[in-house]
Amino acid sequence: MKIKQARDAVRAAKSIAVLTGAGVSAESGIPTFRSNGGYWKTHRFEDLATPEAFKRDPKFVWEFYEERRRSMAAAKPNAGHVALAELEWRVPTFTLATQNIDGLHDAAGSRNVIKLHGDIWVLRCVACGREREDRSRLEVLPPRCGCGGMLRPGVVWFGEMLPDGAMTRSTEAVVTADVFLVVGTSARVFPAAGLIPLAVQSGVTVVEINPEATDFSSEVNYMLKGPAAEILPALL
């Protein structure tokens, strides 16, 4: 059985790297972007997830993010997040790079988390650059900084650089890992998706968990088809 072999690889690993995407939070009730019911099926990302869109219509962009903040605030980590948090305790070296902005890996207890696409709970001033964590309901949109400048969500939009050091740290974790788990990502967005072929070329054992195949499924060592909240607890 594939899952048994993958489990043996995980058990033997001294160093594990993980990449997660929206699918790991799907069973917490948070929509994905590109699967059924995903945001980019009904919304144009050009209108919502680019710096140009924010410049054009900050209120419109903020309404989208504030609605998501309210539903994410009510969401709880699922069995997949919890299994990954528990795995961190069992291996000497563990790094979790997530494309998710929802904070559910933190809520589940994961410690070494790299947030490749930022954090929806962080607000950043476009004028002075100051950041603050704020989970409260934002009554006035767009919210303002003490300096008078506009605040924006602390997430990474298309065409923007990832946070300083995030890809360097993730790359280092992946190429030095014994096992790389790729969970719930369509692997369509770069540079995050590039970690998968990098792992394959580096001879790292790659285990993909997803109900659907991705462009990299034929290259990974084990493709475990199914929802993360079922497969991860069974695997780990």
Ligand code: BJW
């Ligand atoms: C389940 C499940 C269950 C469902 N269990 N699984 C090379 C080639 C071409 C273009 C580029 C390139 N390199 C860079 C680019 C440009 C661009 C890019 O990648 N474009 C592509 C679309 C082609 N990348 C960027 O712009 C990045 N920045 C950058 O490269 O900077 C340098 C640069 C600057 C300027 C010019 C050129 C280079 C930044 C990318 C930022 C992405 N931002 C978003 C929004 C974040 C904020 C927000 O949430 O609103 O990040 S877009 C969105 O996609 C979000 C996600 O993190 C990201 C990835 O999506 P993810 O997580 O994979 O979700 P889905 O929905 O796609 O997939 C869900 C998966 O789950 C599916 O496979 C399901 O089957 C599965 N699933 N249920 C397990 N229960």
Ligand code: ZN
């Ligand atoms: Zn400011």
